[in-house]
Amino acid sequence: MKINTEVRGGEKLAKKLKEIQDRLTSKKRVLIGLPAGSGVYEDGTPIAVIGATHEFGGEINHPGGTSYGYATEEDARAGNVRFLPSGKGVMQLGVTGPHKIVIPERSFLRVPLRQNVDNIKKGFSSLAGMVSRGEISAFQMLDQMGARAAGYCKEAIETGIAPPNARSTVRRKGSATPLIHTGHLKNAITHVVED
Known part of the structure:
Protein backbone atom coordinates (compact mmCIF):
# COMPACT_ATOMS: atom_id res chain seq x y z
CA MET A 1 0.00 0.00 0.00
CA LYS A 2 1.55 3.31 -1.05
CA ILE A 3 0.32 6.52 0.50
CA ASN A 4 1.18 9.92 -0.91
CA THR A 5 0.71 12.91 1.34
CA GLU A 6 1.12 16.64 0.96
CA VAL A 7 1.39 18.50 4.21
CA ARG A 8 0.42 22.14 4.85
CA GLY A 9 0.02 23.70 8.20
CA GLY A 10 3.03 23.01 10.25
CA GLU A 11 5.41 20.49 11.64
CA LYS A 12 2.94 19.00 14.14
CA LEU A 13 0.53 17.98 11.38
CA ALA A 14 3.40 16.61 9.27
CA LYS A 15 4.60 14.52 12.19
CA LYS A 16 1.10 13.11 12.84
CA LEU A 17 0.59 12.22 9.17
CA LYS A 18 4.01 10.55 9.08
CA GLU A 19 3.03 8.44 12.11
CA ILE A 20 -0.17 7.33 10.39
CA GLN A 21 1.71 6.52 7.20
CA ASP A 22 4.31 4.49 9.12
CA ASN A 61 6.41 -45.99 -3.55
CA HIS A 62 5.63 -48.85 -1.19
CA PRO A 63 8.09 -51.76 -1.34
CA GLY A 64 5.35 -54.33 -0.67
CA GLY A 65 5.50 -57.16 1.84
CA THR A 66 2.29 -56.31 3.74
CA SER A 67 0.18 -59.34 4.66
CA TYR A 68 -3.51 -59.39 3.79
CA GLY A 69 -6.31 -61.81 4.56
CA TYR A 70 -9.08 -62.40 7.07
CA ALA A 71 -8.61 -60.83 10.49
CA THR A 72 -11.51 -62.75 12.09
CA GLU A 73 -13.77 -65.68 11.28
CA GLU A 74 -16.61 -63.17 10.67
CA ASP A 75 -14.42 -61.41 8.09
CA ALA A 76 -13.78 -64.76 6.39
CA ARG A 77 -17.50 -65.57 6.21
CA ALA A 78 -18.27 -62.07 4.88
CA GLY A 79 -15.30 -62.04 2.49
CA ASN A 80 -13.82 -58.90 4.11
CA VAL A 81 -10.13 -58.93 3.22
CA ARG A 82 -7.96 -56.63 5.33
CA PHE A 83 -4.32 -55.80 5.82
CA LEU A 84 -2.99 -57.91 8.67
CA PRO A 85 -0.38 -57.00 11.23
CA SER A 86 2.43 -59.55 11.16
CA GLY A 87 1.32 -62.85 12.71
CA LYS A 88 -2.29 -61.71 13.23
CA GLY A 89 -5.58 -62.86 11.72
CA VAL A 90 -7.23 -66.21 11.04
CA MET A 91 -6.03 -66.63 7.45
CA GLN A 92 -3.34 -64.90 5.41
CA LEU A 93 -4.22 -64.86 1.73
CA GLY A 94 -1.05 -63.26 0.47
CA VAL A 95 1.50 -60.47 0.63
CA THR A 96 1.40 -57.24 -1.37
CA GLY A 97 3.95 -56.60 -4.07
CA PRO A 98 5.60 -53.25 -4.70
CA HIS A 99 2.97 -50.60 -5.42
CA LYS A 100 2.28 -46.87 -5.44
CA ILE A 101 0.06 -45.31 -2.77
CA VAL A 102 -1.59 -42.08 -3.93
CA ILE A 103 -2.48 -39.58 -1.22
Missing part, protein backbone atom coordinates in the same frame (compact mmCIF):
# COMPACT_ATOMS: atom_id res chain seq x y z
CA ARG A 23 1.59 2.51 10.91
CA LEU A 24 -0.17 1.70 7.64
CA THR A 25 2.93 0.81 5.62
CA SER A 26 4.88 -1.20 8.17
CA LYS A 27 6.75 -4.11 6.61
CA LYS A 28 5.05 -6.82 8.61
CA ARG A 29 3.14 -9.86 7.36
CA VAL A 30 1.15 -12.69 8.84
CA LEU A 31 1.81 -16.31 7.92
CA ILE A 32 -0.83 -19.02 8.42
CA GLY A 33 -0.04 -22.72 8.62
CA LEU A 34 2.30 -25.18 10.28
CA PRO A 35 5.59 -23.51 11.19
CA ALA A 36 8.79 -25.47 11.60
CA GLY A 37 8.85 -26.96 15.07
CA SER A 38 5.06 -27.37 15.23
CA GLY A 39 5.48 -30.84 16.70
CA VAL A 40 5.80 -34.49 15.76
CA TYR A 41 3.55 -37.52 15.71
CA GLU A 42 4.15 -40.50 18.00
CA ASP A 43 6.38 -42.14 15.36
CA GLY A 44 8.58 -39.03 15.11
CA THR A 45 7.20 -37.74 11.79
CA PRO A 46 7.02 -33.92 11.81
CA ILE A 47 3.45 -32.59 11.70
CA ALA A 48 4.55 -30.08 9.05
CA VAL A 49 5.59 -32.94 6.71
CA ILE A 50 2.22 -34.68 7.07
CA GLY A 51 0.47 -31.33 6.63
CA ALA A 52 2.36 -30.60 3.40
CA THR A 53 1.48 -34.07 2.09
CA HIS A 54 -2.22 -33.48 2.76
CA GLU A 55 -2.16 -29.90 1.46
CA PHE A 56 -0.56 -30.81 -1.88
CA GLY A 57 -1.13 -34.58 -2.17
CA GLY A 58 1.63 -37.08 -2.72
CA GLU A 59 2.73 -40.53 -3.74
CA ILE A 60 4.50 -43.23 -1.78
CA PRO A 104 -5.07 -37.14 -2.58
CA GLU A 105 -4.75 -33.39 -2.15
CA ARG A 106 -6.83 -32.20 0.80
CA SER A 107 -6.12 -28.50 1.08
CA PHE A 108 -6.80 -27.39 4.63
CA LEU A 109 -4.94 -24.07 4.18
CA ARG A 110 -5.22 -22.65 0.65
CA VAL A 111 -8.84 -23.60 -0.05
CA PRO A 112 -10.38 -22.34 3.23
CA LEU A 113 -8.42 -19.09 2.97
CA ARG A 114 -9.59 -18.57 -0.63
CA GLN A 115 -13.18 -19.36 0.39
CA ASN A 116 -13.00 -16.72 3.14
CA VAL A 117 -11.11 -14.04 1.22
CA ASP A 118 -14.06 -11.61 1.41
CA ASN A 119 -14.28 -12.03 5.19
CA ILE A 120 -10.52 -11.54 5.47
CA LYS A 121 -10.64 -8.36 3.34
CA LYS A 122 -13.50 -6.96 5.45
CA GLY A 123 -11.55 -7.70 8.63
CA PHE A 124 -8.43 -5.98 7.33
CA SER A 125 -10.46 -3.00 6.15
CA SER A 126 -12.13 -2.63 9.53
CA LEU A 127 -8.91 -3.01 11.48
CA ALA A 128 -6.88 -0.75 9.15
CA GLY A 129 -9.10 2.15 10.24
CA MET A 130 -8.21 1.38 13.85
CA VAL A 131 -4.50 1.29 12.96
CA SER A 132 -4.72 4.64 11.17
CA ARG A 133 -6.39 6.19 14.23
CA GLY A 134 -3.68 4.75 16.49
CA GLU A 135 -6.15 2.56 18.43
CA ILE A 136 -4.18 -0.62 17.66
CA SER A 137 -0.78 -1.33 16.12
CA ALA A 138 -0.16 -2.98 12.75
CA PHE A 139 1.15 -5.99 14.69
CA GLN A 140 -2.12 -6.25 16.62
CA MET A 141 -4.11 -6.03 13.38
CA LEU A 142 -2.08 -8.82 11.77
CA ASP A 143 -2.23 -10.91 14.93
CA GLN A 144 -6.04 -10.67 15.06
CA MET A 145 -6.42 -11.45 11.36
CA GLY A 146 -3.95 -14.34 11.63
CA ALA A 147 -5.93 -15.89 14.46
CA ARG A 148 -9.14 -15.47 12.44
CA ALA A 149 -7.59 -17.04 9.31
CA ALA A 150 -6.14 -19.99 11.27
CA GLY A 151 -9.64 -20.49 12.69
CA TYR A 152 -11.07 -20.77 9.14
CA CYS A 153 -8.56 -23.55 8.41
CA LYS A 154 -9.38 -25.46 11.60
CA GLU A 155 -13.10 -25.09 10.94
CA ALA A 156 -12.62 -26.56 7.45
CA ILE A 157 -10.99 -29.66 8.95
CA GLU A 158 -13.83 -30.06 11.44
CA THR A 159 -16.52 -29.85 8.76
CA GLY A 160 -14.64 -32.20 6.44
CA ILE A 161 -12.36 -31.81 3.45
CA ALA A 162 -12.93 -33.77 0.24
CA PRO A 163 -12.26 -36.44 -0.74
CA PRO A 164 -13.47 -38.59 2.16
CA ASN A 165 -11.22 -41.26 3.64
CA ALA A 166 -10.91 -44.56 1.80
CA ARG A 167 -12.92 -47.51 3.17
CA SER A 168 -9.77 -49.10 4.57
CA THR A 169 -8.94 -45.86 6.40
CA VAL A 170 -12.50 -45.59 7.73
CA ARG A 171 -12.21 -49.12 9.17
CA ARG A 172 -8.85 -48.32 10.77
CA LYS A 173 -9.66 -44.81 12.05
CA GLY A 174 -13.42 -45.05 12.46
CA SER A 175 -14.28 -41.94 10.45
CA ALA A 176 -14.85 -40.92 6.85
CA THR A 177 -13.78 -37.34 7.69
CA PRO A 178 -10.11 -36.78 6.78
CA LEU A 179 -7.48 -35.11 8.97
CA ILE A 180 -9.27 -35.49 12.33
CA HIS A 181 -8.01 -38.82 13.69
CA THR A 182 -5.72 -37.50 16.45
CA GLY A 183 -6.32 -33.75 16.17
CA HIS A 184 -2.56 -33.07 16.14
CA LEU A 185 -2.60 -31.48 12.68
CA LYS A 186 -5.61 -29.26 13.35
CA ASN A 187 -4.28 -28.18 16.74
CA ALA A 188 -0.88 -27.28 15.24
CA ILE A 189 -2.32 -24.77 12.74
CA THR A 190 -1.34 -21.31 13.88
CA HIS A 191 -0.23 -17.90 12.68
CA VAL A 192 2.99 -15.92 12.99
CA VAL A 193 3.43 -12.18 12.53
CA GLU A 194 6.88 -11.32 11.23
CA ASP A 195 8.82 -8.46 9.65
Whole structure:
Protein backbone atom coordinates (compact mmCIF):
# COMPACT_ATOMS: atom_id res chain seq x y z
CA MET A 1 0.00 0.00 0.00
CA LYS A 2 1.55 3.31 -1.05
CA ILE A 3 0.32 6.52 0.50
CA ASN A 4 1.18 9.92 -0.91
CA THR A 5 0.71 12.91 1.34
CA GLU A 6 1.12 16.64 0.96
CA VAL A 7 1.39 18.50 4.21
CA ARG A 8 0.42 22.14 4.85
CA GLY A 9 0.02 23.70 8.20
CA GLY A 10 3.03 23.01 10.25
CA GLU A 11 5.41 20.49 11.64
CA LYS A 12 2.94 19.00 14.14
CA LEU A 13 0.53 17.98 11.38
CA ALA A 14 3.40 16.61 9.27
CA LYS A 15 4.60 14.52 12.19
CA LYS A 16 1.10 13.11 12.84
CA LEU A 17 0.59 12.22 9.17
CA LYS A 18 4.01 10.55 9.08
CA GLU A 19 3.03 8.44 12.11
CA ILE A 20 -0.17 7.33 10.39
CA GLN A 21 1.71 6.52 7.20
CA ASP A 22 4.31 4.49 9.12
CA ARG A 23 1.59 2.51 10.91
CA LEU A 24 -0.17 1.70 7.64
CA THR A 25 2.93 0.81 5.62
CA SER A 26 4.88 -1.20 8.17
CA LYS A 27 6.75 -4.11 6.61
CA LYS A 28 5.05 -6.82 8.61
CA ARG A 29 3.14 -9.86 7.36
CA VAL A 30 1.15 -12.69 8.84
CA LEU A 31 1.81 -16.31 7.92
CA ILE A 32 -0.83 -19.02 8.42
CA GLY A 33 -0.04 -22.72 8.62
CA LEU A 34 2.30 -25.18 10.28
CA PRO A 35 5.59 -23.51 11.19
CA ALA A 36 8.79 -25.47 11.60
CA GLY A 37 8.85 -26.96 15.07
CA SER A 38 5.06 -27.37 15.23
CA GLY A 39 5.48 -30.84 16.70
CA VAL A 40 5.80 -34.49 15.76
CA TYR A 41 3.55 -37.52 15.71
CA GLU A 42 4.15 -40.50 18.00
CA ASP A 43 6.38 -42.14 15.36
CA GLY A 44 8.58 -39.03 15.11
CA THR A 45 7.20 -37.74 11.79
CA PRO A 46 7.02 -33.92 11.81
CA ILE A 47 3.45 -32.59 11.70
CA ALA A 48 4.55 -30.08 9.05
CA VAL A 49 5.59 -32.94 6.71
CA ILE A 50 2.22 -34.68 7.07
CA GLY A 51 0.47 -31.33 6.63
CA ALA A 52 2.36 -30.60 3.40
CA THR A 53 1.48 -34.07 2.09
CA HIS A 54 -2.22 -33.48 2.76
CA GLU A 55 -2.16 -29.90 1.46
CA PHE A 56 -0.56 -30.81 -1.88
CA GLY A 57 -1.13 -34.58 -2.17
CA GLY A 58 1.63 -37.08 -2.72
CA GLU A 59 2.73 -40.53 -3.74
CA ILE A 60 4.50 -43.23 -1.78
CA ASN A 61 6.41 -45.99 -3.55
CA HIS A 62 5.63 -48.85 -1.19
CA PRO A 63 8.09 -51.76 -1.34
CA GLY A 64 5.35 -54.33 -0.67
CA GLY A 65 5.50 -57.16 1.84
CA THR A 66 2.29 -56.31 3.74
CA SER A 67 0.18 -59.34 4.66
CA TYR A 68 -3.51 -59.39 3.79
CA GLY A 69 -6.31 -61.81 4.56
CA TYR A 70 -9.08 -62.40 7.07
CA ALA A 71 -8.61 -60.83 10.49
CA THR A 72 -11.51 -62.75 12.09
CA GLU A 73 -13.77 -65.68 11.28
CA GLU A 74 -16.61 -63.17 10.67
CA ASP A 75 -14.42 -61.41 8.09
CA ALA A 76 -13.78 -64.76 6.39
CA ARG A 77 -17.50 -65.57 6.21
CA ALA A 78 -18.27 -62.07 4.88
CA GLY A 79 -15.30 -62.04 2.49
CA ASN A 80 -13.82 -58.90 4.11
CA VAL A 81 -10.13 -58.93 3.22
CA ARG A 82 -7.96 -56.63 5.33
CA PHE A 83 -4.32 -55.80 5.82
CA LEU A 84 -2.99 -57.91 8.67
CA PRO A 85 -0.38 -57.00 11.23
CA SER A 86 2.43 -59.55 11.16
CA GLY A 87 1.32 -62.85 12.71
CA LYS A 88 -2.29 -61.71 13.23
CA GLY A 89 -5.58 -62.86 11.72
CA VAL A 90 -7.23 -66.21 11.04
CA MET A 91 -6.03 -66.63 7.45
CA GLN A 92 -3.34 -64.90 5.41
CA LEU A 93 -4.22 -64.86 1.73
CA GLY A 94 -1.05 -63.26 0.47
CA VAL A 95 1.50 -60.47 0.63
CA THR A 96 1.40 -57.24 -1.37
CA GLY A 97 3.95 -56.60 -4.07
CA PRO A 98 5.60 -53.25 -4.70
CA HIS A 99 2.97 -50.60 -5.42
CA LYS A 100 2.28 -46.87 -5.44
CA ILE A 101 0.06 -45.31 -2.77
CA VAL A 102 -1.59 -42.08 -3.93
CA ILE A 103 -2.48 -39.58 -1.22
CA PRO A 104 -5.07 -37.14 -2.58
CA GLU A 105 -4.75 -33.39 -2.15
CA ARG A 106 -6.83 -32.20 0.80
CA SER A 107 -6.12 -28.50 1.08
CA PHE A 108 -6.80 -27.39 4.63
CA LEU A 109 -4.94 -24.07 4.18
CA ARG A 110 -5.22 -22.65 0.65
CA VAL A 111 -8.84 -23.60 -0.05
CA PRO A 112 -10.38 -22.34 3.23
CA LEU A 113 -8.42 -19.09 2.97
CA ARG A 114 -9.59 -18.57 -0.63
CA GLN A 115 -13.18 -19.36 0.39
CA ASN A 116 -13.00 -16.72 3.14
CA VAL A 117 -11.11 -14.04 1.22
CA ASP A 118 -14.06 -11.61 1.41
CA ASN A 119 -14.28 -12.03 5.19
CA ILE A 120 -10.52 -11.54 5.47
CA LYS A 121 -10.64 -8.36 3.34
CA LYS A 122 -13.50 -6.96 5.45
CA GLY A 123 -11.55 -7.70 8.63
CA PHE A 124 -8.43 -5.98 7.33
CA SER A 125 -10.46 -3.00 6.15
CA SER A 126 -12.13 -2.63 9.53
CA LEU A 127 -8.91 -3.01 11.48
CA ALA A 128 -6.88 -0.75 9.15
CA GLY A 129 -9.10 2.15 10.24
CA MET A 130 -8.21 1.38 13.85
CA VAL A 131 -4.50 1.29 12.96
CA SER A 132 -4.72 4.64 11.17
CA ARG A 133 -6.39 6.19 14.23
CA GLY A 134 -3.68 4.75 16.49
CA GLU A 135 -6.15 2.56 18.43
CA ILE A 136 -4.18 -0.62 17.66
CA SER A 137 -0.78 -1.33 16.12
CA ALA A 138 -0.16 -2.98 12.75
CA PHE A 139 1.15 -5.99 14.69
CA GLN A 140 -2.12 -6.25 16.62
CA MET A 141 -4.11 -6.03 13.38
CA LEU A 142 -2.08 -8.82 11.77
CA ASP A 143 -2.23 -10.91 14.93
CA GLN A 144 -6.04 -10.67 15.06
CA MET A 145 -6.42 -11.45 11.36
CA GLY A 146 -3.95 -14.34 11.63
CA ALA A 147 -5.93 -15.89 14.46
CA ARG A 148 -9.14 -15.47 12.44
CA ALA A 149 -7.59 -17.04 9.31
CA ALA A 150 -6.14 -19.99 11.27
CA GLY A 151 -9.64 -20.49 12.69
CA TYR A 152 -11.07 -20.77 9.14
CA CYS A 153 -8.56 -23.55 8.41
CA LYS A 154 -9.38 -25.46 11.60
CA GLU A 155 -13.10 -25.09 10.94
CA ALA A 156 -12.62 -26.56 7.45
CA ILE A 157 -10.99 -29.66 8.95
CA GLU A 158 -13.83 -30.06 11.44
CA THR A 159 -16.52 -29.85 8.76
CA GLY A 160 -14.64 -32.20 6.44
CA ILE A 161 -12.36 -31.81 3.45
CA ALA A 162 -12.93 -33.77 0.24
CA PRO A 163 -12.26 -36.44 -0.74
CA PRO A 164 -13.47 -38.59 2.16
CA ASN A 165 -11.22 -41.26 3.64
CA ALA A 166 -10.91 -44.56 1.80
CA ARG A 167 -12.92 -47.51 3.17
CA SER A 168 -9.77 -49.10 4.57
CA THR A 169 -8.94 -45.86 6.40
CA VAL A 170 -12.50 -45.59 7.73
CA ARG A 171 -12.21 -49.12 9.17
CA ARG A 172 -8.85 -48.32 10.77
CA LYS A 173 -9.66 -44.81 12.05
CA GLY A 174 -13.42 -45.05 12.46
CA SER A 175 -14.28 -41.94 10.45
CA ALA A 176 -14.85 -40.92 6.85
CA THR A 177 -13.78 -37.34 7.69
CA PRO A 178 -10.11 -36.78 6.78
CA LEU A 179 -7.48 -35.11 8.97
CA ILE A 180 -9.27 -35.49 12.33
CA HIS A 181 -8.01 -38.82 13.69
CA THR A 182 -5.72 -37.50 16.45
CA GLY A 183 -6.32 -33.75 16.17
CA HIS A 184 -2.56 -33.07 16.14
CA LEU A 185 -2.60 -31.48 12.68
CA LYS A 186 -5.61 -29.26 13.35
CA ASN A 187 -4.28 -28.18 16.74
CA ALA A 188 -0.88 -27.28 15.24
CA ILE A 189 -2.32 -24.77 12.74
CA THR A 190 -1.34 -21.31 13.88
CA HIS A 191 -0.23 -17.90 12.68
CA VAL A 192 2.99 -15.92 12.99
CA VAL A 193 3.43 -12.18 12.53
CA GLU A 194 6.88 -11.32 11.23
CA ASP A 195 8.82 -8.46 9.65
